[in-house]
Amino acid sequence: MQYQITHTTEYEYHQSVSLCHNVTRLILRNTEDQLCKKTVVKITPQPDIICEYKDFFGNNVMYFAIQQQHKHLKVTVVSQIEKRITAGSMLNFYQTTPWEEIKLQVLEPGDDNFDARQYITETAITKSTEEILRYAQQSFTPRRSLFYASAELMQRICKDFEFKPGFTTVATPLDIVIKERKGVCQDFAHFAIACIRSMGLPVRYVSGYLETLAPEGKEKLVGVDASHAWFSIFIPNTGWIDFDPTNNMMPGEQHITIGWGRDYADVTPLKGVILSSGPHQLRVSVDVRRIL
Secondary structure, X not given: OEEEEEEEEEEEEEEEEOEEEEEEEEEOOOEOOEEEEEEEEEEEOOOOEEEEEEOOOOOEEEEEEEOOOEEEEEEEEEEEEEEOOOOOOOOHHHHHOEHHHHHHHHHOOOOOOHHHHOOOOOOOOOOOOHXXXXXXXXXXXXXXXXHHHHHHHHHHHHHHOEEOOXXXXXXXXXXXXXXXXXXXXXXHHHHXXXXXXXXXXXXXXXXXXXXXXXXXXXXXXXXXXXXXXXXXXXXXXXXXXXXXXOOOEOOOOOEEEEEEEOOHHHHOOEEEEEEOOOOEEEEEEEEEEEOO
């Protein structure tokens, strides 16, 4: 399966901007089940400085600076990727190993699980509370496998929480999400991560896209897709296993990964600072198309 993803971000400034520094994490990374074959990044106005590098988590990062007066910024990233069907995801090992054993194994000295240990500690966005711990404990019962506990947690979040775009922002704390039982994919991923970390287990935030299909007999509209987010648990000797609580499913060929980190702050699509005054307007358009 091959896809073309077009992600466009536009800023319209009410006052001229004389200088801006920006960092974007929109260049897809290669994984076991996807290969990024081509990426084209177009920035208007043309940056005076631009460079690419990999961050601490291995995500692809592009930094750019515009040192000229401008009232409009447009960043378009067009990517072509190939999704692969990988074998070995459903192994008896992670279907049956209790979460308590995995928790101890991850903490054993040595380099085998060194990378995973950085995803155990809570962050400001995924800070645990007594209510979060109680919610997690309903799935993480004694001697239950990590895989099935995580799967049930995913199912419960999908059932208990209402998907409501516009109700939250990236700054909305989990306390509000839990109280109102509403939010979007970012909120559900952060809540699941907070639950799993409250049990002392590693879990990471995954940023990406999800292909949406047009109603039968109708053509898909351009730009109707959106960024997506889910969570991934770690099983020693097996690797990272993804779960999508928004859609109550394990991500497959329709899920496309941009990158991952401890939470949204580690994989923000575009962020920066500007030298200006006055407000601005933001428009984001995403289009995910099958091309083969």
